[in-house]
Structures are given as structure tokens and as C-alpha cells.
Amino acid sequence: MKYINKTDAVLLLEDGTVFRGKSIGFHGTRGGEICFNTGMTGYQEVYTDPSYYGQIMVNTNAHIGNYGTMIDETESGSPKIFGVVINSFSENFSRFTADGSLQSYLEQHQIPGICDVDTRSIVRHIRDKGTMNCIISSEIHDISELQKHLDEVPSMEGLELSSKVSVTEPYEIGEPGGIKLVVMDYGIKTSILNQLAGRGFHCKVYPAKTKFEETEKWEPNAYFLSNGPGDPAVMDYAIETAKQIIDSDKPLFGICLGHQLIAKANGIGTYKMHNGHRGLNQPVKNLLTGKGEITSQNHGFSVVSEDVDKSELVEITHINLNDNTVEGLKMRNKKVFSVQYHPESSPGPHDSRYLFDQFISLIN
Numbered sequence: 001m002k003y004i005n006k007t008d009a010v011l012l013l014e015d016g017t018v019f020r021g022k023s024i025g026f027h028g029t030r031g032g033e034i035c036f037n038t039g040m041t042g043y044q045e046v047y048t049d050p051s052y053y054g055q056i057m058v059n060t061n062a063h064i065g066n067y068g069t070m071i072d073e074t075e076s077g078s079p080k081i082f083g084v085v086i087n088s089f090s091e092n093f094s095r096f097t098a099d100g101s102l103q104s105y106l107e108q109h110q111i112p113g114i115c116d117v118d119t120r121s122i123v124r125h126i127r128d129k130g131t132m133n134c135i136i137s138s139e140i141h142d143i144s145e146l147q148k149h150l151d152e153v154p155s156m157e158g159l160e161l162s163s164k165v166s167v168t169e170p171y172e173i174g175e176p177g178g179i180k181l182v183v184m185d186y187g188i189k190t191s192i193l194n195q196l197a198g199r200g201f202h203c204k205v206y207p208a209k210t211k212f213e214e215t216e217k218w219e220p221n222a223y224f225l226s227n228g229p230g231d232p233a234v235m236d237y238a239i240e241t242a243k244q245i246i247d248s249d250k251p252l253f254g255i256c257l258g259h260q261l262i263a264k265a266n267g268i269g270t271y272k273m274h275n276g277h278r279g280l281n282q283p284v285k286n287l288l289t290g291k292g293e294i295t296s297q298n299h300g301f302s303v304v305s306e307d308v309d310k311s312e313l314v315e316i317t318h319i320n321l322n323d324n325t326v327e328g329l330k331m332r333n334k335k336v337f338s339v340q341y342h343p344e345s346s347p348g349p350h351d352s353r354y355l356f357d358q359f360i361s362l363i364n
């Protein structure tokens with residue numbers, strides 16, 4: 001288990017904390033928002049989830065890379081994370097279906113990383129101090145020099161990123177003849193589309209900034225707002241689209257960023273969390289059924305619970321059992337609902353996939 005690239009690497013956090021380790025992936029320098037994912041499996045799905053665009057990922061699972069990479073396990077065409085922070089990185093891999101090593105995958109897509117660092121202490125540090133920016137480098141070892149590059153990394157708060165990861169042209173997926181569903185692509189994961197198409201939806205996926213009037217020309221039966229990166233509060237164009245869909249009275253389902261946009265369209269605020277929820281075992285309670293579900297999550301912003309309590313139009317359907325944050329919403333007199341977590345759960349447990357069936361029942 002040896003690395004091709006054994007040069008020294010540095011991880012510098014916004015508060016001046018320095019971690020030193022070895023370089024993995026692409027030899028270079030890149031900054032982003034540091035966050036951690038507690039999932040024990042699924043590193044490739046996580047790295048290719050477009051919602052992670054702009055973020056540098058600390059994997060709390062100690063061993064990463066040991067089962068290689070496989071093209072069928074991507075959530076988009078390329079890794080969207082800006083960098084990786086790993087404890088024990090394995091360049092060798094063992095799985096007969098793998099088509100390459102994680103090292104070559106990261107190199108090919110120019111994603112830098114650092115390994116041989118104490119990821120437990122990094123996570124404890126950012127868990128206490130909160131989310132912040134960071135920079136990884138295997139070429140600049142002088143901290144004051146690296147600091148200048150880190151200063152140029154924008155804050156995630158106030159950043160619109162969906163237009164950087166959305167498709168550029170509309171395309172269709174699923175069975176013609178099925179329920180016609182407009183999917184607004186704010187950075188959609190492939191497995192969400194697979195869940196929808198697999199249930200017989202005929203989806204037409206539109207670029208993030210497509211106007212509602214344009215999507216209506218296709219005469220859809222329902223709408224879907226996808227997950228995606230960035231701060232929902234500054235996505236005026238998408239909030240406007242959500243308002244128009246709601247006014248049209250067509251059924252609407254939103255996941256993660258889509259959920260936050262539905263909240264914003266109803267005058268409910270969002271805020272940046274101290275630390276986001278990123279992992280595969282977040283406990284959620286469905287308040288409508290009283291049942292619990294273990295969920296897959298990836299978000300750094302959340303919906304203001306007090307604003308929902310004051311709203312006459314919207315109610316909370318799901319809450320997080322760790323911290324009571326809002327995990328699901330529905331509109332009282334409309335066929336509109338959303339969840340903050342990821343029911344497609346790739347990776348993660350499949351407890352929440354009933355929500356896709358619920359969407360079909362709502363439409364019918």
C-alpha cells in the first residue's frame with residue numbers, strides 16, 4: 001500500500017490551524033469550505049455528488065480508496081468536491097468490479113488531497129469552531145504564502161453555485177407515456193433521476209435558470225426541484241420559479257436544495273448551520289406517521305423552524321432527532337412537499353424511498 005505521490009502536503013484552515021501530511025490525488029493547490037462526512041461507505045458517490053461543489057471533504061472513515069472506483073457508482077460525470085482529507089489512503093484496491101484506483105481517478109480529474117493526517121482531530125476542531133474555509137497544497141509549503149491563496153477563497157454563505165453544475169441543454173429520461181415531470185437541475189444526483197425514471201416518470205431535465213414559462217410549454221403534470229450546491233438564500237431566479245410552480249397548483253416535490261427553495265418561496269428563511277449534516281445515519285422522525293427513518297444527508301444550510309411555525313401555508317412533516325432541525329415540509333392546501341435529506345440514499349440506507357411513491361400517489 002504505497003502512494004505514487006509521496007510529497008509533503010499542507011492543510012491550512014481559515015483560523016490559522018495547520019495540519020501536515022502527504023499528498024494524494026492531483027499535485028497542486030485548491031481551497032474550499034472544509035466539511036466532514038461520517039459515512040462508512042460510498043466515497044465515490046459522495047465525491048461526485050454535485051451538492052459538494054466548492055467543498056473539501058474530510059472522510060471520518062479511516063480507510064479510503066480500498067475498493068477503488070467504478071464508473072457505475074458516480075452521481076455525476078466527475079468528482080465535484082474540490083479536495084479530500086483522508087487518514088489512511090489506499091492506492092491499492094481490491095474489488096473485482098472496480099475499474100481503477102482512487103488515486104488515478106482523483107489525478108485524472110485534478111482533485112488534490114492530503115492523507116496521513118489525524119482526521120479525528122480535524123473533525124473535532126471544526127465541530128467545535130464551526131464550518132470554515134481551508135486550502136490544501138502539495139506545492140506551497142510556506143504558510144504565509146498559502147494564506148494569501150486561502151484569503152481569495154469565497155465564503156459559502158452568499159454563493160450561487162447551481163448554475164456551475166447544472167446541465168446546459170434540456171434532456172429527457174424515463175418512459176414516454178409516463179407522468180410528465182419537469183426536473184429543475186440545480187446539481188442533481190444521477191440516482192435521484194434513476195429513482196424517478198424507475199417509477200415510470202417521463203422526466204425532462206432543465207438547466208437551473210430555465211424560466212417557468214419555458215418548462216410549461218412541455219405541458220408537464222408535475223415538477224421536481226433537485227438538490228444542489230451553494231446558498232439557497234441568494235438563488236432569486238430559483239425561488240421565483242418555485243413560486244410560479246406553487247401558484248400553478250401542479251404537484252411539486254423538492255429534495256435538499258429543492259426543499260430550501262420551497263421554503264424560501266413561502267417566505268421562510270434559511271441559515272448557515274454551525275456544522276452541516278453529512279453522513280448516512282441521521283435519525284429523522286416523520287411527524288405524520290410517527291415512524292423513524294435513518295437517512296442519508298448532505299447539507300450545510302437549513303430552514304428556520306420558527307418561520308415555519310408562524311406560516312399559515314406550510315407545516316413541518318419531519319424533524320431531525322439529533323438536533324430538532326426541520327427535515328421535511330408540506331404545504332397545507334397544495335400538492336407540495338419536500339425533504340432536507342436524501343431519500344434516493346446513494347450511498348445510504350433505503351428507509352426513505354417511500355417518498356418517491358408518495359409523490360406518485362399525490363399526483364394521482
Ligand SMILES: NC(=O)CC[C@H](N)C(=O)O
Pocket residue numbers: 051226227228229230231232255256257258276298299300301302
Ligand atoms: N444536498 C443539497 O442539496 C445541499 C443544499 C445546500 N447547498 C446546503 O448545503 O444546504
